[in-house]
Amino acid sequence: MGSVRDYFASIGNGLGSAVKGMGVTLRHLTQEDTITLLYPHERREMPPTYRGLHILEQDKCIDCGLCAKACPVDCIEIEAEHHGRVLEWAKFTIDYKKCIFCELCIPPCPVKCIHMTSEYELATDSPDTMAEDLLTWTGLRREDQEKLEGKAKPKPAAPAASGGGGDLQSRVAAMLAKKKAEKGED
């Protein structure tokens, strides 16, 4: 500092670096693609191994309870009445307040009926609805009811009381179909 040469050099440096910086910002300003994802309108493609909300293929499930036993945080609750091989469903819930998305519930399943989807929207209106009901029906299905005929007092089939709202259910159903299609290709 101090010399006349430094003084003029610093003017050149200052102006030069400002102009250079403005060149950089102008390039970004005019660049077409941005990094912003307009989230509710656009969604990021999740990787196939992403661990999101669960789905259950209820017609395959045998109510063995291995997934619930494997769960390190005890967030899965299963309840069904066995009529021989026919199941009368009462409950299959996953409490997402507890769930740590570790995927340990998936491998023990002997019939491969529980899966994790890439669905990541977990928000609900209240903590009471955080326990997601995975059942697509409760009680007995009509064909099961006909099979049993008089053996037990059959309860009428009712649609599942869904925990998260129809929108999520339909999305999960679509995802299940997609996953099945992928498996078919394999």
Next chain:
Amino acid sequence: MQGLIDVFANLLGTGPTLSMVLAYFVCIHSLIGFITIYAMFAIWMERKVAAHIQVRLGPMETGGWHGWAQSPADALKLLFKEDLIPAGANKFLFWIAPALVFCGVFTGFIVVPFAEGIQIVDLELGVFFIVAIASVEVIGVIMAGWSSNSKYSLFGAVREAAQVVSYELPSATALLPPVLIVGSLTLGDFNTFQAEHGWLILHNPFMPIAALIFFISSLAGCKRAPFDLPEAESELVSGFHTEYSGMRFSFFGLEEFVSMFLVSAVTATLFFGGYTLPFDLLSIGAAPDVSLFDWLSGHAELGQVDILGSLTHLAGPAVFIVKVFVFIFIQMWLRWTLPRLRVDQVMVLGYKFLLPWALFTVVGTALFEGLGWGWCSHS
């Protein structure tokens, strides 16, 4: 102005005093309307420029097309917010500071020449008036910081007080070369001179330096980055307006964008030809011999009105506003390019670089003018 007074006198049959009151009322309120709409647009533009420089998109949802209604929505929200006054604050100063800040820059607008005659008053001391009235804002800023009873606000105010000396000197000095050339402080004279002799920035080799110095110090005058020390959101929360909320807060925001327009208008008028184009196209912005006002005020028949002249006259404000927006865009561009200077760096820049060079341009211009040399388009 006189034209508008005559129009009221003729159409409503009011006396001279009432006509004048009416004319000023209309002028001031159309100016307030213009400023409000401009500020909303400028805030939206700032957010868009900032976003795209950072490879983002900025507001996209409100109002549909690229979030155009974001600023009106924000203004509405600010209107409904609670007006908080911190405990221990000096209530009167706290209350009056935003008004003082806004009035400072708003008053400067009454001399801005949008086109020949489209100007509320063409003061003989126009340039001096703008420089002086824009400094009133500083008092408001210091008042706001002092009365808030908060250490961050006070830091912001003290920084503004320290900064003001270092930028006001070069900014006022850099306005001297154009004044020397034109030989007048009236803003209207700058436009007529440049319509005749070409833009002042090309008048002699010192003018681009003077324009650059004025531009840099006017950035500091608007408290914009890289000179946003009084605000310094990363250091002082929000500087002098930390404690403000609701409408009072929005006045500070409004003031920033309005003073950006004001200094850009001064740059455009004094260096870049005001409402005139660089080439002579239908003499845009020049007042017609017989205008619509002359007909409305009963000085001329409708058949005598110079229609083409009136239209080119009204194109003047458009040209002027486009020029102003070019400078506003450069201010935004710079803000999102350069980091904030330190307090001592602002002082060094002001005293060691801007002020000597501004004096150099004054002396150089005086020599050029005294010896009768011209650089280009000088007759």
